[in-house]
Amino acid sequence: MKFREFLKENMVYLDGGMGTLLQERGLKPGEYPERWNITHSDVITEIHRAYYCAGSNVVSTNTFGANVLKFTEEELDTIVKAAVGNAYAAKASVEEDVPRFVALDIGPTGKLLKPLGDLDFEDAVEVFAKTIRLGVKYGVDLIFIETMNDSYETKAALLAAKENSDLPVLVSNAYGEDGKLMTGATPAAMVAMLEGMGADAIGANCSLGPRQLRGVVEELLQKASVPVILKPNAGLPRAVDGKTVFDVTPDDFALEVASLMKEGVRVVGGCCGTTPAYIEALHSETAQYRPKPVEIKNITVISSYTHEVEFDTTPVLIGERINPTGKKRFKQALLENDIDYILAEGVNQQEKGVHVLDVNVGLPDIDETVMLKNAVCELQTVTNLPLQIDTADVTAMEAALRRYNGKAMINSVNGKQESLETVFPLVKKYGGLVVALTLDENGIPATAEGRVKVAEKILATAETYGISKKDIIFDTLAMTVSADNSAALATLGALRTIKTQLGCHTSLGVSNVSFGLPARDAINSVFFALALENGLSAAIMNPYSVDMMKTYYAYKALKGMDENCAAYIDKAGEFQSLQVKVDGATDIAVSGQMGKSATEIQLSVEAQASQLQYAITKGRKEKAGDLTRELLLSMQPLDIVNGEIIPALNIMGKGFEEKTVYLPQLLQSAEAAKSAFEAIKSHMSGSEKTADKGTFVIATVHGDIHDIGKNIVKLLLENYGYHVVDLGKDVPPEEILQKVVELHAPLVGLSALMTTTVPAMEETIRMLKKQAPWCKVVVGGAVLTQEYADKIGADKYAKDAMEGVRFAEAVTNI
């Protein structure tokens, strides 16, 4: 019998702990248990055999840490071969009274993935793939990915399993006392991602005893449409006479696990501290249980690395601002590879209350695949919102989906054959909720009926790819009402039919409806309300629009989705103050200067100017931006920069050097100056460029992941007018050299925090001196000294960020 068949109809008993048993038999702390497959193959086989005899249907090979990070490829091959051999030897030695299987055990790599650690996602996939290929080669029946405490690493392992075998894959995570993974994911978020990628069963193991895992298991049971696994520890360890003893006995363990089997857990076993006695107790306690059928939940859901967002009765807001269409400043940011600008858009929208961020970075002159992948990865370092990957380029779509940590929303597929054939395989492989546009080769049907027909075709095709209806969300296409008076009606009609008759969720890019009309917010927000009333599940919208947000909260309050109108009341104050600000800004623009004499105007401008200096020195970010925008109505940008911003920066820089200003104060004023510059940039966007004193390439060296010092230097340099090319952290020497040569950059700044990474700095300098002799290198970081800097051949050691700025000025003034 194949494992998948067995899993369908039966309770599955896995095995118990291995590590504690090996310690009892002499394994030393720090010794690799995987080597015992070869050196103590009799011991390993005996343990497997004991589990089979105790009632296990599945034993896992002793390969928890068997990967190429710990062993050479040759040794890994021998270890996996021996491990699988030991399990099969055990299987052969017991009676064939029940179906028995051998699972390839896959534990975590022991490394944290980038950006928080130093293992690249693709490298992690390859590490897992190497072990999995060996397991497949030596004939395991299934793959058991376990004890993963990071969602991203779990994804890498599952992807490797799917790409290298057709075997069933069980995936189990280690949840903490807070009911989440170490890196923050909830059980529901894990179900969303793992089910999307096609895991055969999902569950929890290790870290805690069965009682403490109850909450996690209940959440898994509530969300999962595949069997749920529970493989807990025997409670917590304590030492008795130098031996590890766990505080839950086999009988208590059996009772606890049994009660969760009654609630629906289908795959059970034990982890640390459990022995064949635990499995035997569990088996005899539950031998008469009938497996509870797994319910198909039909939950439409996406997830990030921390949480899930469900599409249910409460409408979901998708922020539309990460998109260059019609935004000069955004286009400029993309062309300059200014990721920070994109990140700020993400965080700002999150603060406005959206639930998902749409990410569209398509522009004719850039490599969209690289940009989209980077944007998705970087956004996931500053926001935990799920993302909607928005692109027409399937290569870019796949690159982004692959790297995305969670189950993404995908924008979009449509009824055209080519689109269906290229996008659906990606949805199937990586998981995702895909937005389906109701158009096909014949264009956008003019009527609601026509659009519903396209939707039906899309659903039928999805089924052939094994993509369920719940993972498709229809966009019935908001068309401009100014071009066709019946446009909104067709959209709304199709929306209603798809929701009520096809039973699918819907989404709309709301703002499209008002193209070409004045006062667009009014049209948008009423259309939004109408769409919600016709069953809209999600809107791609502008969260900065007060009208849209008002509509959203008012709608929820009116539809009984906002208990005591609490959310509405909470937001009302914000709406009012925003309205005042908007009106106020108009006053200044329209009438601010009217009825005043020339001198009065001049005086007020001067007062504002010194206010700007004051705001910057005091580090008032918002104020500095607002004042600059006001000044731009009457002053030349360059005069503001030279007359106000630079003097303010100089005051602070000098103060810092004289030790009257501390680093945090210097940084706050630098941030305020940055927001003033940002206002100027938006104002000038597309026309001329701001002053550029030269290109400064900056990086934290290979092996080092500390970048706060580097970021501080970057901020100050930008304020002083340098074009800073930030290569990030952990950057190989070759990459730095390549960029310097490509840009013929006159200046390079290198940062290192640890003594262990100074050699990488030295190597970088050596390469630069040889192949880019024109360029001056300035170094900094906690471990560096003047002496050290001289030794490794740097042109300058800067003890702090200001010294770096001064050096840059000295070099570029020559």
Next chain:
Amino acid sequence: MSQVIFVKTYEEPIFCEREILRYAGCKKADVGMEALLKECIEEAREKLTYKVCYIELPVTIEEHTCDFDVFRVQSEKLTRYLRVCDRAVVFAATVGVEMDRLIAKYSRLSPSKALFFQALGAERIEALCDRFCEDMATQFGQKALSRFSPGYGDLPLSCQKDIFSVLDCERKIGLTLNDSLLMSPTKSVTAFMGIGGDDGPHIHKCSACDMKNCAFRGML
């Protein structure tokens, strides 16, 4: 002697604002700085965890080698530190990955806040280690216990590998070691803690350290 790796989770240690400001390079704080600091503490505190895993090992000393039975370390300074001890607690502590997330996020959005989170993280992990040391002092019936970390004096960072393989840090507390021997999450500490002798060994935090140009030297 037991071979058990224990895991402890502590309650939030009391915040020392002066210490955080010191780490941030701020000798005197104005109202703005204090407000920013409070904001950072509030944003971080719900996200931090305080976890330690440790094992007790026998120690024998031969010249400049400390033999912990399951691994050996060459270091004159460590042998000097442990010379009165017959056992040592080897531990790893971390305040978790969320601190790194905050630092990474704000280093892109607001370096001044990133600086404060960095300082806050440094203060938090030290506070956790202090708390753990007090705890161990009580457990082993000693007045106070000091700690000695890889990177102090001549104790090489390479012994991190031994510590990690013995403590199973990844599984126990989610702490990993990078190829360059840095730890992720970064706000983490590994150390040896000598047990035995009349009152355990003592070191002054700065005297064992070779970082002569350290901005904080003598300030502890």
